[in-house]
Amino acid sequence: DQQVKQNSPSLSVQEGRISILNCDYTNSMFDYFLWYKKYPAEGPTFLISISSIKDKNEDGRFTVFLNKSAKHLSLHIVPSQPGDSAVYFCAASAGTNKLIFGTGTLLAVQP
Amino acid sequence: DAGVTQSPTHLIKTRGQQVTLRCSPKSGHDTVSWYQQALGQEPQFIFQYYEEEERQRGNFPDRFSGHQFPNYSSELNVNALLLGDSALYLCASSWRQDVKLFFGSGTQLSVL
Numbered sequence: 428d429q430q431v432k433q434n435s436p437s438l439s440v441q442e443g444r445i446s447i448l449n450c451d452y453t454n455s456m457f458d459y460f461l462w463y464k465k466y467p468a469e470g471p472t473f474l475i476s477i478s479s480i481k482d483k484n485e486d487g488r489f490t491v492f493l494n495k496s497a498k499h500l501s502l503h504i505v506p507s508q509p510g511d512s513a514v515y516f517c518a519a520s521a522g523t524n525k526l527i528f529g530t531g532t533l534l535a536v537q538p
Numbered sequence: 539d540a541g542v543t544q545s546p547t548h549l550i551k552t553r554g555q556q557v558t559l560r561c562s563p564k565s566g567h568d569t570v571s572w573y574q575q576a577l578g579q580e581p582q583f584i585f586q587y588y589e590e591e592e593r594q595r596g597n598f599p600d601r602f603s604g605h606q607f608p609n610y611s612s613e614l615n616v617n618a619l620l621l622g623d624s625a626l627y628l629c630a631s632s633w634r635q636d637v638k639l640f641f642g643s644g645t646q647l648s649v650l
Binding site: 473526529 | 632643646
């Protein structure tokens, strides 16, 4: 049973435009959410996180939005850059730091 | 400031063999978690070590075991290797139960 889902396996955007990556979850006990970026043959790199008591967190070009009632979060990247091309994983935790990952979205930013 | 380091980077084994993977956490971190990422899949939690004890465990068989040393480094052992154990094994470290995990580059294990 996949508790964290990323329904878009891939996304392609033009450089300078906005990238929006989506994530849905089923477990209402999740209280912390994170986004990781991963290049091939490398470990995931932390990007941004959000606590369940907030609905938005912003860090430079990256903003995460959380809609608890819909059990949905999204990552916005503005403006998108070619170096942002990678696999993006959404992850969630419920009171511990055991992370449950989504299946990932491959983002391709076209120059 | 060294990040999370893992060794070896690549490993080839045959079915039935045993393997040991090693991890040194980021400086200042005392908790180590291990994840398995099969090709095209998301990372799956194996277990976590803190104060030299296994604190949490995911849905992995007893063939997967670990150890944490007094210097916080950790080992992952897999016995009786199966073809399905082929994956990227990721080590992550944190300070106590801090949710923000720092990952190493992983060990790519191939079982033939």
